[in-house]
Amino acid sequence: xxxxxxxxxxxxxxxxxxxxxxxxxxxxxxxxxxxxxxxxxxxxxxxxxxxxxxxxxxxxxxxxxxxxxxxxxxxxxxxxxxxxxxxxxxxxxxxxxxxxxxxxxxxxxxxxxxxxxxxxxxxxxxxxxxxxxxxxxxxxxxxxxxxxxxxxxxxxxxxxxxxxxxxxxxxxxxxxxxxxxxxxxxxxxxxxxxxxxxxxxxxxxxxxx
Numbered sequence: 001x002x003x004x005x006x007x008x009x010x011x012x013x014x015x016x017x018x019x020x021x022x023x024x025x026x027x028x029x030x031x032x033x034x035x036x037x038x039x040x041x042x043x044x045x046x047x048x049x050x051x052x053x054x055x056x057x058x059x060x061x062x063x064x065x066x067x068x069x070x071x072x073x074x075x076x077x078x079x080x081x082x083x084x085x086x087x088x089x090x091x092x093x094x095x096x097x098x099x100x101x102x103x104x105x106x107x108x109x110x111x112x113x114x115x116x117x118x119x120x121x122x123x124x125x126x127x128x129x130x131x132x133x134x135x136x137x138x139x140x141x142x143x144x145x146x147x148x149x150x151x152x153x154x155x156x157x158x159x160x161x162x163x164x165x166x167x168x169x170x171x172x173x174x175x176x177x178x179x180x181x182x183x184x185x186x187x188x189x190x191x192x193x194x195x196x197x198x199x200x201x202x203x204x205x206x207x208x209x
Contacts (some may be wrong), residue, residue, distance in 0.1 A: 068114045068138040078131050081107045091128030108134070164195045 071077065079089040085104045087093055095101045105124070109115040112134055116124060124130050139146070147158060164184050167175030177200065186197040 065117065065138055065140045066114065067140040068112075070135050070137055071112075074112070074134050075131060077111055078108070078127075078134060081111050082127060087127065089127060091126060091131060093127040094125060095127070095130075104130075164197075166196055166198055168198075169196075 081104070082089040082093075085100065085107055087095070087100065087104065095104060105116060105121070108130065114134075116130075116133060120133065124133065148160065152158065164186075165177050166184065167177070170177075180200060180202070183200040184195075184197045185199070186192050186195050
């Protein structure tokens with residue numbers, strides 16, 4: 001709700017939007033004089049997916065997003081919300097009126113029990129954009145965690161819980177390690193209870209005595 005209020009407040013400055021359009025036109029004119037192709041329109045789905053891919057590549061997979069699984073009748077339920085708000089359910093219908101826009105997003109959040117993140121509000125320009133959002137699942141789990149639920153080939157094995165060397169428990173080679181200068185230091189309070197660390201002694205220290 002707070003994100004919607006902030007979005008509606010920022011959108012009230014129509015003068016700023018006009019200035020941004022003028023700047024965009026000037027930038028395209030400069031690119032045309034230099035022989036460069038114009039910038040892609042910001043309202044296309046392809047541009048949005050490319051922006052999401054770039055943003056995800058820079059931030060990683062640990063995004064604070066709530067998972068969402070679209071219902072089978074998501075399109076029909078969105079049509080009902082549109083009619084309840086006095087909007088046409090056609091995908092080309094634009095949502096320009098600020099009050100209508102705010103009420104529509106609040107109604108969608110109540111209907112689907114999932115609100116549009118503040119980082120995506122500015123991309124919701126038409127009913128088709130909102131429909132595409134609520135028909136797309138959002139997976140918040142890490143890809144490594146998703147592998148646990150898949151059936152792996154018989155010749156592939158993944159060790160999910162990594163193994164830490166300790167000379168007291170790894171006695172196959174009499175507690176000797178392949179990395180004599182590397183100690184296992186556990187600093188986290190959580191993992192100190194799970195993994196036992198040790199300080200590796202120099203195996204050649206007796207040679208110089």
